[in-house]
Amino acid sequence: MPSEADIIQYKGPVGCLRHRCPLCPSPSATSSRLLRCAGCRAFRYCSREHQVAHRPQHKSDCTKIKSARAKLDREDRKVRNATVDFMTPANAFETHVGHFWGLLNTRDYMRARFGLARPLFVLGTLDSVSEGLEHVRDMLRLCRSDNMGLRDIVPFTMLRLDLDQEAYDFIKWWVTCDPDGTYNWGDMTLPYLNIHGADVLEDPSFLLGEYSSLNFTIALLILKLKLLVDIRNLKITRKVLAQSRLPFELRAQIEQDVVRSPLSAKLRKEPHASLIRTEMKLLNHVRQIGACIVEINDHFIFNLFEPVEVLCYNPESYSRGSIEETALTMQNSYATWWETEGVLDLLKDARACAARDSELEIEDWMKDEKARKGRTATEFLADMSVNRIWGYLDYAVENASYLGPWSERPSERRAKESEEIWERIMAEEAKFDDQASTDEEISI
Structure with a gap:
């Protein structure tokens, strides 16, 4: 069986790629030497x-x-x-x-x-x-x-190098270059990769459809999540700096250092209300992209959390929606996932929130053998939490910028509210059942 050691090649230092000595724990400040x-x-x-x-x-x-x-x-x-x-x-x-x-x-x-x-x-x-x-x-x-098929690799590599605008322009050109199937690839006078400075915050619908590229869709998902993480870092930094008396110039430098994407230079200029609107727009985009990924290939997100086997798999060919397609796309993208700090954590927390909320339903689901398909409660909950991840991404986004105690995180407060509602529903159903039983005894 493949092990964690087999995929070490995909797991380098987390964060920006910088010149560094492999035996030193952090990037060298004198990389030119x-x-x-x-x-x-x-x-x-x-x-x-x-x-x-x-x-x-x-x-x-x-x-x-x-x-x-x-x-x-x-x-x-x-x-x-x-x-x-x-x-x-x-x-x-x-x-x-x-x-x-x-x-x-x-x-x-x-x-x-x-x-x-x-x-x-x-x-x-x-x-x-x-x-x-x-x-x-x-x-x-x-x-x-x-x-x-080199185009499948290029956006992930650009994202590793923080060429985020270039990655988006590359994706958009390939998706939109031949809308009616008449582009003449042999005509060297036609425009080629000529999109520059496209709006990364525009609606992603142009990419999403029945025949969408899994690689491009995953790359766009990472880019949008990368920007969401930057917004999280800006929100936290502003909360902390609001309690200090640092000079404006120093505050600006700190904000510059906490974001990863060059595209976030624009976000740094946004006031809080505008930043929240941008965050909500990105969150909605990620939900759309996530739903599209499930339609394209329902293996990918499951394997993103347990990637060892597909990263060690070497398929010779693939069909759309297959595990082989997942394996090849994971091998193209996993280093990008790993190096882009915060994006996997965001999805993992969304999954944890979904699992926390879904625990209440497991007992009823386990009674349905057709739905259960022979799985244990733990296995069923793991599957359910992945299936519901996009519906709980807003929980994870709220949690990410919360600075209070763990027990009071937004997702925990919501989960407690859900438990209280569930307990009331169960109590009312039990009361109704008792009353019905009493009425039946009286009628007899």
Whole structure:
């Protein structure tokens, strides 16, 4: 059985990707002085001693990257120096940009280039992820129609690098570029990836539908949750700073440091009432996106909370809505989920709130064998809490900016109110049953 150790590659440091020594607990303030591994060019070290100490863990990855670079160089030379025939140009880099996959002699080059990009993404350093994104974006330039499905990876990688506006623009272009199926991918004069500065707070309906891309929808969900977490951090910071006498300039600097997304620079300028309206808009968007994800593939959210098996699964193909599609999308996205601090916590708390509220119904549900399908009460509650997660996201959002005792969190207060209502209903039903029984005895 796969274990947590099998997915360690997806779980790097939580937070922004920064230049850091892998043996130091926090990013270095003097990253420009860090020593860079000459072999893979992906890791940096604060000293020769740490580079030597890390070598046993790093050697395998370093060798893979060097080998992948050497293979790419060989394939590059083959394309540039190809023997001309009726199917092969002398140098496709000069004559066939945009059409690479249509030439048989460029396919090994494209595979080799992705063979370098994939392990760079897995290494998870600022250098490796940035270089991997450069490779994939240039491969899309070389092959506009994206026969390799590289577009599924790009938004997640951009989000890891906090290129949030670029990620949104990329998603929107691919979703809207060919509304009637007439876009000519071979015509290099047509606009390509030309959306810039689209409104991230606009209604997401353009993306949501029966044939929505699971990868794009998940990427958009992470982006919206990322902004919700930033709003949470701003609300908490303002509550704390309201009790201090810090100069305005220092307050502004603190607010700047507590948000992650570059898009949140606009949120920092919003007064409290406007910030709350933006929060509600994002919350509604997340609910819409969440409901769409369930329609596209009902395996994904369940596996997001228990990702080990799908992260270790290597399907050769997939169909829409399948567990194989979930596995591939999870492998594309999980590092982004993990590194984007707060987003998984928000969903986990929404699930916990749903479970807390659903406990009252479990006893009745367990009496229905058809609904229960052989599951235990614990298993049934776990399933129910995931199914209801989007309906309880507002609870989690309220909880996230609450600074009081745990027992008084908004979700706990609501749960106690629900319990009291449930107890009254049960008491009234019992009273009604007793009265009916008494009336029956009298009639006899």
